[in-house]
Amino acid sequence: MARQGGYCLWCEGPLGGTWALHHRKLRKHGGPDEVSNFVALHHHCHNLGTASVHLNPAQAYERGFLVHSWDDHTQVPLTTASGAKVLLHEDGTQTQGEKNGW
16 A cells, blocks of 8 residues: 555545455466555455456456466556556565556
8 A cells, every 4th residue: 555655556546444455466366465466446446346356357457457377467567547557566666667558
């Protein structure tokens, strides 16, 4: 949550009190419990709302919020709601790329 500045990366709204810890590479696909594999999301953005990550897997894979089992989650950029691309690192930092291509 600190890496994200208190904002949900799916919708970019402030997280507030309660939020969900999302695995980009799902545990059932071998995703580790590592900082580089986690993002903080509103519960609504995670899996409760109709526009959520888990109810829109095609968009979530396209934006890097879901990572295929064969991909390295540390090498798949995540695209925020505003179009910013970032790579997440194990030390809790991120590297920002360009909006139109890494």
